[in-house]
Amino acid sequence: MTKLNKASEQVLNELLNDDADLDEYGEWTDEALARATSKQPIDNGGEEEYGHVKLRKPIDMQTLCSSKGQILELDQNELDSAELARIATQMAMDNIKENQQTHTDQYINNELKSTIPSRDLFSQRLIDNTQDFDDQLGGMQHLIKTNGDDGIPLNGIPSSEAAGGIWKQIIYSGVGETPPLGSTVRIHYNAYFELNDEPYDSTYIRRRPCEFQLGKFNVLPGLDLAVRTMQRRERAKFIISSDLLYGEYGCPPRIPPKAWSLFVIELISWIDCTLIEKLNKLKTINDDEITEDFDERIRIAQTLRDMGNDEYAKHNLERAIRYYAKGKQFLLKTKTTNENQTIQQKELLLKLYLNSAQCYLKLRNHERTIKNCNEALQLDPKNIKALFRISIAYRSLHQFDQAHTYLNTAINIEPYNAEIIDEAQRLDRAIEQQKKNEQKLYYRMFNK
Incomplete structure (x- = not known):
C-alpha cells in the first residue's frame, strides 16, 4: 500500500467515500491514490462526473452506516471541474429555453401582424x-x-x-x-x-x-x-x-x-338638409306628388333613416321611431321598375325595420319589437339581428318556446356569436327560474 503524505491524505479525505474508491479489504485503490496525488478526476472513459463536488467536511462512514444521517455541505470556495461542468450545462439549458421563448414570442407576433395595426397607424x-x-x-x-x-x-x-x-x-x-x-x-x-x-x-x-x-x-x-x-x-x-x-x-x-x-x-x-323641404311636404300632400324619381325617393328615405339614427344617438327614441316609421311608409309607396330597384328598396326597408325593433326593444315595447322583427324576417329569413331581437322580446314576455325557436335558428347560422351565446344562457336561466316558481306554486297548492 502506497503511503500518503499529509497533504495528499487531506485531499483524499475530502473525496466522496463510495465503494468504487475502496478495494475488497477496505483499502484505497490505486486509482483513488492516483486521483488524490494528482488532484485529477479518474478517467472513466470520457464520462463527465457531474455529481462529484468538494465538501466542506469529510463524510464519516460509521455515522453514515448507522443511519443517523449527515449534513453534506459544499465547499463554496473551490468547486471541482464536475460542478463547473454542471453549472455550465445548466446555463446552456437556460439559454436554450430563453431562445425558445424568444422564438415563440416572435411566432406569436408574426401571427398577429394581420390584426395588430401597424406602427405607422x-x-x-x-x-x-x-x-x-x-x-x-x-x-x-x-x-x-x-x-x-x-x-x-x-x-x-x-x-x-x-x-x-x-x-x-x-x-x-x-x-x-x-x-x-x-x-x-x-x-x-x-x-x-x-x-x-x-x-x-x-x-x-x-x-x-x-x-x-x-x-x-x-x-x-x-x-x-x-x-x-x-x-x-x-x-x-x-x-x-x-x-x-x-x-x-x-x-x-x-x-x-x-x-x-x-x-x-x-x-x-x-x-342632407337640401331634402328637408321635400320632407316637410310629406305632412301636407301625397307622397307621390313629391317626386316620382326612384333615386331621389331612395335618398329621401335614407335621409329619414339618418335623422332617426341621429335622434337615436341622442337617446330620443320616440323621435327616432317617428323618422323610421315615416321612412318605411315612404318606401312602401315607392314603385320599382326593375330588379335592382327592388333590391335597393328591400335593403333600406330591412334597415328601417331593424332600427325600429331596436328602439322598441329599448323602450320594452316587446309586441312592437316582435312585429318589426317579423317584417324584417319576411325580407331576410336568416337575418341575425332580427332573430336575436325577437328572441329577447319573446323571453321578456315569458314565451320561452318561441324564444328558443328563433334563438336556435340564430345559433345554427352563427354558432360562435358571443351575444347569441350569452342570450342562450340567459334564456336557460329564465326557463330554470320558471320551473322553480312552478314547483313552489304546486307545493303551496297541495300542502294547504
Whole structure:
C-alpha cells in the first residue's frame, strides 16, 4: 500500500467515500491514490462526473452506516471541474429555453401582424404636437392653398408658393359620400396649438359633439372647409393656417396672434338638409306628388333613416321611431321598375325595420319589437339581428318556446356569436327560474 503524505491524505479525505474508491479489504485503490496525488478526476472513459463536488467536511462512514444521517455541505470556495461542468450545462439549458421563448414570442407576433395595426397607424393616432408643424406638413396633403393673409383660396399654384391653407392626413377612412353644401354635420374634434400636447378646445372634454350646417360658416372657416372633405365616420388630422381660423390678431390671451392649429376631427354623421323641404311636404300632400324619381325617393328615405339614427344617438327614441316609421311608409309607396330597384328598396326597408325593433326593444315595447322583427324576417329569413331581437322580446314576455325557436335558428347560422351565446344562457336561466316558481306554486297548492 502506497503511503500518503499529509497533504495528499487531506485531499483524499475530502473525496466522496463510495465503494468504487475502496478495494475488497477496505483499502484505497490505486486509482483513488492516483486521483488524490494528482488532484485529477479518474478517467472513466470520457464520462463527465457531474455529481462529484468538494465538501466542506469529510463524510464519516460509521455515522453514515448507522443511519443517523449527515449534513453534506459544499465547499463554496473551490468547486471541482464536475460542478463547473454542471453549472455550465445548466446555463446552456437556460439559454436554450430563453431562445425558445424568444422564438415563440416572435411566432406569436408574426401571427398577429394581420390584426395588430401597424406602427405607422399608432403614430398617426397618437398626435405628437411636440413636433413642429413644418415637420408634419411633409407627410400631409395640401387641400386648400391660400396666401396666408386673407384666406382666399389660390388655384393652380404649387404648394411651395402658398403661404397658408389646409393640410390633411387621414387617420382612418370613413364610408359613403362626402356631405354636400347645406348638410347638417355632427363632429368631434380636438384642437391644438403648435408644440402643445394639451388641446385648447375639445368637444370630447365638453362631452357634446359640434353640430353645424356646411356652407353657412357658423364655425371657423377652416373647420367648415375641412369637414367638407370627410366621409361619415372618418377620422383625420388637419393643419390649418391662421387666416382660415382666428386671423392676424387672434383672441388674446387664449388665442395668440397668427396662430396656426392642428385639428383632429371625426365626422360622426351628416344629414342632407337640401331634402328637408321635400320632407316637410310629406305632412301636407301625397307622397307621390313629391317626386316620382326612384333615386331621389331612395335618398329621401335614407335621409329619414339618418335623422332617426341621429335622434337615436341622442337617446330620443320616440323621435327616432317617428323618422323610421315615416321612412318605411315612404318606401312602401315607392314603385320599382326593375330588379335592382327592388333590391335597393328591400335593403333600406330591412334597415328601417331593424332600427325600429331596436328602439322598441329599448323602450320594452316587446309586441312592437316582435312585429318589426317579423317584417324584417319576411325580407331576410336568416337575418341575425332580427332573430336575436325577437328572441329577447319573446323571453321578456315569458314565451320561452318561441324564444328558443328563433334563438336556435340564430345559433345554427352563427354558432360562435358571443351575444347569441350569452342570450342562450340567459334564456336557460329564465326557463330554470320558471320551473322553480312552478314547483313552489304546486307545493303551496297541495300542502294547504
